[in-house]
Amino acid sequence: MTVDAVVFDIGNVLIEWNPERHYDATIGEARRKKMFAAVDLHAINDRVDCGQPFRQTIEQAALEYPEFSTEILMWYHDWIKMAAPAIPQSVALLRALRAKGIPVFALSNFGIESFEFAETKYPFLTDFDRRYISGRMGCVKPHALIYEMLEADSGVAPAGLLFADDRADNIATAQARGWQTHLFDGPRGWAERLVAETLLTRAEAGL
Structure with missing residues (x-):
């Protein structure tokens, strides 16, 4: 897909x-x-x-x-x-996708003030095309509403979304909505998935 x-x-x-x-x-x-x-x-x-x-x-x-x-x-x-440290390989993947013009969104359970604080320590949090932060949206994963809100706001059909999350319950809701998913257990596996989807070359993914 x-x-x-x-x-x-x-x-x-x-x-x-x-x-x-x-x-x-x-x-x-x-x-x-x-x-x-x-x-x-x-x-x-x-x-x-x-x-x-x-x-x-x-x-x-x-x-x-x-x-x-x-x-x-x-x-x-x-x-x-x-909330530390950053995972450098994942940050590099985010930036590699952006460099290729591939839309990249954040979907995260995060408080309003804590996210604003995190932005001061982790500038890459401003690199997303769109950011869906639960505190601003009034609902959290794995409730279906926050996924629905992302779909409605972005205009991207569920089948066109590839979502990486470390929690199986968050992944399960996304799958139920028809999203493509990756259960994150480390940046290398995520890099391999992005290569398999032909979004990045192995060199671009740092492999």
Whole structure:
């Protein structure tokens, strides 16, 4: 099938996202496990990804769980250290596609303020032709609505979209809508897929 646009997730496709790793390095694995067993920080972050205010949402959670208030506040104050580092090979693929004039979109669960902050650290986040950021859209993957919104806004038919994401549930929704998909497990496999689709040569893909 013809690919009319390539769609990148951001977290764990272009930028590593592993809050647990940062907490283990700063407060220790045992304390981190205890906190995550008591506080569903990822669910709280989902509210940010849906458009709720970043700092206010995290500060409210810190008040609700005083035993872990200092650590919960780290989710806000140390956020950019958790969303790190960039994945250089994936960034190179993004730029190689753009250089060939192939439309490239972002589709990512990301808060409004956190995305604006990330742009200051990762300039490649401005390289997309279109950016579909959940906080701005008021809904998150894997709900079908955010995929539908991308289709409607871009005007690209589902069958013409090739989407890379590291989460199987996000991929499953895209497949159900007729998108072409790639379950991302590293930049080399993604590069191979882009070559197989004849979007890039092996040299252009860094292979």
